[in-house]
Amino acid sequence: MSAVLQAQELRTVLDTTAGALRAVDGVNFELLEGECFALVGESGCGKSMTALSVMRLLPEAAHVASGEVRLDGTDLLALPEAAMRAVRGRRIAMIFQEPGTALNPVLTVGKQIVEVLDRHLPQPKAVQQRKAIELLRAVGIPEPERRFDEYPFQLSGGQKQRVMIAAALAVDPEVLIADEPTTALDVTIQAQILELLRRLQRERRMALLLITHDLGIVAQMADRVAVMYAGEIVELANREAFFRAPQHPYSRKLFAALPSRQHAGELAVIPGQVPSLTRRFVQCRFVERCDFAFDRCRAEAPRLYEPVPGQRARCFLREKDAAGPLVSSVSQGAAESKRTDAGKLLLKVDELKVHFPIRRGILKRTIGYVRAVDGVSLELHEGRTLALVGESGCGKTTTGKAILQLIRPSAGKVVFDERDIGSLPGAQLRPFRSAMQIVFQDPYASLDPRMRVADILLEGMRSLGVGRDDAERLDRLAALLENVGLPPDSLQRYPHEFSGGQRQRIAIARALAVEPRLIVCDEPTSALDVSVQAQILNLLRSLQRRLGIAYLFITHNIAVVDYVAHEVAVMREGRIVERGSTDEVLRSPKHAYTKTLLAAVPVVPAAGLAS
Amino acid sequence: MPFLPVFLPTDVLFWFLIAGVAGYAAYCLRRPHLALPWRRVFRSGVALACAVILAVFTLAALLDSVHFRPRLPAEGSGGPAYSAEVLSLLDLALSGIRGKNERTYSAPLATRLYAKEVVEVREGPDAGKQVREYPRLRYGGAHLASEQDWVGDVFARVGAGLVAACVAAALLGLAVRRLRRRAPDVPWKAGGAALLALLVLALPIAFLAPYYHVLGTDKVGQDVLYLALKSVRVSLIIGTLTTLVLLPIAIALGLMAGYFRGWVDDAIQYVYTTLNSIPGVLLIAAFVLMLQVFLERHSEWFYTAAERADARLLVLCVVLGITSWTGLARLLRGEALKLSQLDFVQAAHAFGVPDRRILSRHLLPNVAHIVIISVVMDFSGLVLAEAVLSYVGVGVDPATTSFGTMINAARLEMGREPIVWWSLAAAFVFMFVLVLAANLFADAVRDGFDPRVRVGGAPA
Structure with missing residues (x-):
């Protein structure tokens, strides 16, 4: 097979206030005809910038400093912009992460596909319309004739992404770049979209450059894999070889950081942070976080070595011999990990309902209800974790907030520590506020950017009267910071000075500051990278072991559920469809929906985790 | 005492405001996240140049906001007597051109x-x-023995002014070099250039002004340059004090509407929608006319004409403030709607933090940038509004000099044959420079505070 697209020594520089940031620093890869090539890496590693450099769609502050991108021999970077416009869409197409914003909301779906056709293959209107409908059918949109005249808001997220794919494939491009195409979608929809991409790729023999952070998707889709770290490709291999025996220490750590049942003990974490790309590197970029670093790593930057034919890694250890297959750390003993002894009943939710009224007209008459939560019953014991699993919009977050009385439930009982708190007026709720806390999904939105960390942590303690005075509270904070693994000088700093993982630690510390017995964790790790997710999950588990806190863990990530939860409740459309111990629900699901949900989760092959 | 200090209410408020701004600046400097957007603002050359120009205008207004009554030469026994005329520091500084009244119009430099x-x-x-x-003329060119010397005399004085400007330029160059060494990322050159341009204009004028009416005289023979400089204070006071009235209303109602929603939101929305649908000029005219009658009935409250004029100016600020808070309130309502859904506000709820603390600790600091941007943007609008209102006759007291009254007076002059153009031109140029500087500065402030223009925010 010949290479369709080749990137050689691609360097992209971003101008920031801190200086030139080398987001992509000497990347080489080739995309073969009809293959799926996956670029994997954590946020900030330069994978999206690589794709945007290829398309020449970089943001204003960025530019390609040097290198070549060859499409069948022509250097795209040397083309004038007018010629490049003829390449974009016609020969290389791209789909983006957020289908909601990639479509123009004021144009019909059909128009947006016809627009692409019109630009590259001018034909009579009727022919184009027929072709567009054909495309909509090909991407699996039901009733394409009707959908043709509909607006994006009338479609679901998955359908929008299908439309995007249809528009991208309208003129049979040779290369399709998919930048996190399913990250914004639910697992079941993700499975459908991935299946669609795979089918279309096979039918049209097109090359697919897939950009993702999810090793599960890579395992399902890719023929070859490149792992990016700090602007460089650190490992390049065939899928089978990569999942059997990743060669770079970073790749191996990524696998070890994945939560799953096999990883019963502490998850491996990658200490430290990605180095700032504004500085120049003479050493290996991973050296500060690597367990195997030796003197040479600090003095010299490694190139890509080829320990196994066809598998390259940027590590001196791989200069001579290959690393063995991955061995999982299962042996650490599953027993010590999850507390199994259940304490007394802490929280009992009975037939909880949250209905939001729909109001219309001048007098705001209620004409109906959105039944966000429609009869949910749960039980949670002290020191245990209950995972609430479901897809977006199923009401799991609303359930969490209704339990905390952040949203007042419309009906049903919330019994906390043998008191029904659902019926209490605001003032009498205060004693319970300190016993129940919440940790949010987005660590960037959950901390007030204008307050110092000390004020953020003290706010709850002051409000709920935890501690006698500020001096005593500050004493407690010092211990608390150590508990969640933050440096003691954090108190005087502002949230923006911290990374995502550290911010999530601050959010956890804020919840812990008032000594709660129950923490509602609302997708606490879904905005984080795998290695950071591992740190937070480890932290949550060790806190539970030491302090006996109960968690209501709201998530859509089945692997995380498997790792942290004792019990699982699967939610769908405001109701719980299945409830039971983690093993029962995940290993032998009873309800059809649970089965679909579990089947849709892309799995990292067991060979990659445990041999 | 050789003088009796007079504290006009607008003087006091204006100085308070300046002190408040200085205090805010000091507060920002100690907090990096607050200082950062301002650093970005002053990294733009245009912004720094405009800031220099605005600072010069502000200086004139501040000098004009220290009032006193000079002591009259003692006549007979009794306590010291003070003049009924209220003067300001600016009047002292301009004593070279103040009071040198001709009989009527004279052209510039005539x-x-x-x-x-x-x-x-x-x-x-x-x-x-x-x-x-x-x-x-009684004063303009009165020192000339013969009118033939006029050309030579004017050129000599302009030349002397330019020489002085050159000296100033050299000093300025040194200062800029030193400043650049201390803070290299601030475009000191642009600031220096703006200051130099002002000096090149101002110094020759300063050399000419004691002997000629540089911008001519108006109908009653007052020096137009003096009138224009005196008008600056009124403009700045209208532009800034109005915001003092407007901000508390807009912030309180806007945030409450967005945060509490429900009937509070409905009520506040009804109020500002209603207020918005009444023509602003009509409301202001009604207020001002009512006030005029009221002040005339209570003329015993005021010792001097200046105090009465000042009271009217203050009321105009209040009225303008009451009629123009709706735009900002609407903006803040939208922002508060968004913010109150954010997780950190939800977290505060989970801690049982009372509403008033959430409003003051979480919402207010997070909308501060919008408030700052809108204050700076509103400034020029208010300056122009004063001109329009005074032109219509419902603005400041006719005894107060302002750009509006100057333009109003120019209405008749434009119809004269030959035309008298200099009053209008002077008012126009001064106001244009002030408003243009304010607008450009407002643009830079908006860019500096806009998170989307931030460099380096691109996805990786």
């Missing part, structure tokens, strides 16, 4: 009046005869 008069010839063969001619 030596003779703009209107023919019947004069008696004093010397020569025709002594005692009455002639109709353009008489010599």
Whole structure:
């Protein structure tokens, strides 16, 4: 097979206030005809910038400093912009992460596909319309004739992404770049979209450059894999070889950081942070976080070595011999990990309902209800974790907030520590506020950017009267910071000075500051990278072991559920469809929906985790 | 005491405001996240140049906001007597051109009046005869022995002014170099250039002004340059004090509407929608006319005419504030709607933090940038609004000099033949420079505070 697209020594520089940031620093890869090539890496590693450099769609502050991108021999970077416009869409197409914003909301779906056709293959209107409908059918949109005249808001997220794919494939491009195409979608929809991409790729023999952070998707889709770290490709291999025996220490750590049942003990974490790309590197970029670093790593930057034919890694250890297959750390003993002894009943939710009224007209008459939560019953014991699993919009977050009385439930009982708190007026709720806390999904939105960390942590303690005075509270904070693994000088700093993982630690510390017995964790790790997710999950588990806190863990990530939860409740459309111990629900699901949900989760092959 | 200090209410408020701004600046400097957007603002050359120009205007207004009544020479016994005329520091600084009134119009730099008069010839063969001619001015060019020396004299004075400007330029260059070494990322050159441009204009004028009416005189013979400089204070006071009235209303109602929603939101929305649908000029005219009657009935409250005029100015600020808070309130309502859904506000709820603390600790600091941007943007609008209102006759007291009253007076002059253009031109140029500087500065502030323009926010 010949290479369709080749990137050689691609360097992209971003101008920031801190200086030139080398987001992509000497990347080489080739995309073969009809293959799926996956670029994997954590946020900030330069994978999206690589794709945007290829398309020449970089943001204003960025530019390609040097290198070549060859499409069948022509250097795209040397083309004038007018010629490049003829390449974009016609020969290389791209789909983006957020289908909601990639479509123009004021144009019909059909128009947006016809627009692409019109630009590259001018034909009579009727022919184009027929072709567009054909495309909509090909991407699996039901009733394409009707959908043709509909607006994006009338479609679901998955359908929008299908439309995007249809528009991208309208003129049979040779290369399709998919930048996190399913990250914004639910697992079941993700499975459908991935299946669609795979089918279309096979039918049209097109090359697919897939950009993702999810090793599960890579395992399902890719023929070859490149792992990016700090602007460089650190490992390049065939899928089978990569999942059997990743060669770079970073790749191996990524696998070890994945939560799953096999990883019963502490998850491996990658200490430290990605180095700032504004500085120049003479050493290996991973050296500060690597367990195997030796003197040479600090003095010299490694190139890509080829320990196994066809598998390259940027590590001196791989200069001579290959690393063995991955061995999982299962042996650490599953027993010590999850507390199994259940304490007394802490929280009992009975037939909880949250209905939001729909109001219309001048007098705001209620004409109906959105039944966000429609009869949910749960039980949670002290020191245990209950995972609430479901897809977006199923009401799991609303359930969490209704339990905390952040949203007042419309009906049903919330019994906390043998008191029904659902019926209490605001003032009498205060004693319970300190016993129940919440940790949010987005660590960037959950901390007030204008307050110092000390004020953020003290706010709850002051409000709920935890501690006698500020001096005593500050004493407690010092211990608390150590508990969640933050440096003691954090108190005087502002949230923006911290990374995502550290911010999530601050959010956890804020919840812990008032000594709660129950923490509602609302997708606490879904905005984080795998290695950071591992740190937070480890932290949550060790806190539970030491302090006996109960968690209501709201998530859509089945692997995380498997790792942290004792019990699982699967939610769908405001109701719980299945409830039971983690093993029962995940290993032998009873309800059809649970089965679909579990089947849709892309799995990292067991060979990659445990041999 | 050689003088009796007079504290006009607008003076006091204006100084408070300046002190408040200085306090805010000091507060920002100690907090990096607050100082950062301002650093970005002053990294733009245009912004720094505009800030220099605005600072010069502000200085003039501040000097004009320290009022006193000079002591009259003692007459007989009794306590010291003070003049009924209220002066300001600016009047002292401008004593070279203040009070040198001609009889009526004279053109810029003229030596003779703009209107023919019947004069008696004093010397020569025709002594005692009455002639109709353009008489010599009392002050403008009065030092010239012969009017033939006029050209040479004007050029000499302009030359002297330019030499002084050159000296100033050299000093400025040194200062800029030193500043650049201390803070290299601030475009000191642009600031220096703006200051230099002002000096090149101002110094020759300063050398000319004691001997000529550089911008001519108006109908009653007052120096137009003096009037224009005195108008600056009114503009700045309207532009800034109005925001003092407007901000508390807009912030309180806007945030409450967005945060509490429900009937509070409905009520506040009804109020500002209603207020918005009444023509602003109508409301202001009604207020001002009512006030005029009220002040006339209580003329015993005021010792001097200046105090009465000042009261009217203050009321105008209040009225403008009451009618123009709706835009900002609407913006803040939207922002508060968004913010109150954010997780950190939800977290505060989970801690049982009371609403008033959430409003003051979480919402207010997070909308501060919008408030700052809108204050700076509103400034120029208010300056222009004053001009329009005074033109219509419902603005400041007719005794107060402002750009609006100058333009109003120019209405008649434009119809004259030959035309009297200099009052209008002076008012126009001064106001144009002030408003343009304010607008450009507002743009830079908006860019500096806009998170989307932030460099380096691109996805990786």
